[in-house]
Amino acid sequence: AGRLADRVCVITGAASGIGRATAERFLREGARVVAADLDGERLGTLDGTVQVVGDVAREEDARRMIATAVERFGRIDVLVANAGVIPLLDIVEATAADWDRVMDVDGRGMFLTCKYAIEAMVAQDGGGAIVCTSSISGMAGQARQAVYGPAKFVASGLTKHLAVEWAARGIRVNAVAPGTIETERVAAARVEPGGPEYLEEVARAHPMGRFGDPEEVAAAILFLASDEASFVTGAILPVDGGYLAR
Numbered sequence: 001a002g003r004l005a006d007r008v009c010v011i012t013g014a015a016s017g018i019g020r021a022t023a024e025r026f027l028r029e030g031a032r033v034v035a036a037d038l039d040g041e042r043l044g045t046l047d048g049t050v051q052v053v054g055d056v057a058r059e060e061d062a063r064r065m066i067a068t069a070v071e072r073f074g075r076i077d078v079l080v081a082n083a084g085v086i087p088l089l090d091i092v093e094a095t096a097a098d099w100d101r102v103m104d105v106d107g108r109g110m111f112l113t114c115k116y117a118i119e120a121m122v123a124q125d126g127g128g129a130i131v132c133t134s135s136i137s138g139m140a141g142q143a144r145q146a147v148y149g150p151a152k153f154v155a156s157g158l159t160k161h162l163a164v165e166w167a168a169r170g171i172r173v174n175a176v177a178p179g180t181i182e183t184e185r186v187a188a189a190r191v192e193p194g195g196p197e198y199l200e201e202v203a204r205a206h207p208m209g210r211f212g213d214p215e216e217v218a219a220a221i222l223f224l225a226s227d228e229a230s231f232v233t234g235a236i237l238p239v240d241g242g243y244l245a246r
């Protein structure tokens with residue numbers, strides 16, 4: 001039983017935050033979950049999942065995350081391409097190394113995991129759903145997102161292009177665009193220089209006047225991954241308390 005009964009789902013960045021809430025929700029919905037993350041220790045606390053420790057930006061690791069699903073369960077039905085790093089930097093503060101790392105993880109890593117997931121979905125005779133974690137920063141401009149924001153535009157762009165490229169093969173590709181979500185990343189930002197002021201300003205920009213919870217993003221990811229979204233592809237669903245509606 002459940003909205004993802006027996007579906008084989010790979011979730012990247014599953015050890016923490018939005019990815020972890022999604023893994024927990026998917027398990028409750030009957031999914032078989034392959035949970036992938038760089039942080040093996042935290043991943044180890046996610047009971048009921050098959051776990052892959054690796055870096056989405058490394059091609060061999062990304063390939064292995066998808067291959068693990070196929071080896072263990074014989075197929076892959078869903079990829080949640082969620083792993084990401086979120087530096088809050090303006091362009092003067094940001095270094096070329098910051099740019100390279102963020103583009104590697106949030107850009108290249110999403111490209112690689114989508115590539116190998118689609119390859120496997122096609123090999124199993126089509127069908128499947130991908131949900132990418134974009135961001136409000138991948139849809140609109142914000143201060144202190146000179147590196148992260150453009151990387152999230154890659155996520156939004158990949159979603160639309162792959163949706164069109166694979167629609168005829170029955171593979172749906174959608175994204176969520178979360179507003180600011182109460183994760184450890186946000187908690188960490190509260191103690192970074194300029195962080196509190198920045199977060200206060202960002203909170204005011206959310207018409208609902210609060211940040212979201214990881215579970216609220218997981219619910220939207222579940223919808224897009226499930227058969228209830230059977231005619232939805234190429235969509236980028238804001239989960240942002242109205243941020244993008246302004």
Ligand code: NAD
Nearest residue numbers: 013015016017018037038055056083084135178180181183
């Ligand atoms: P988080 O830091 O709580 O979780 C991210 C997870 O990804 C961590 O477990 C981390 O170990 C893992 N990870 C990082 N680099 C990796 C790599 N190279 N390979 C594999 N795993 C890696 O952060 P979160 O807020 O849950 O972020 C998840 C996604 O949501 C990200 O793509 C982020 O850009 C996006 N997002 C977050 C917010 C927010 O406000 N928190 C808003 C919009 C979008």
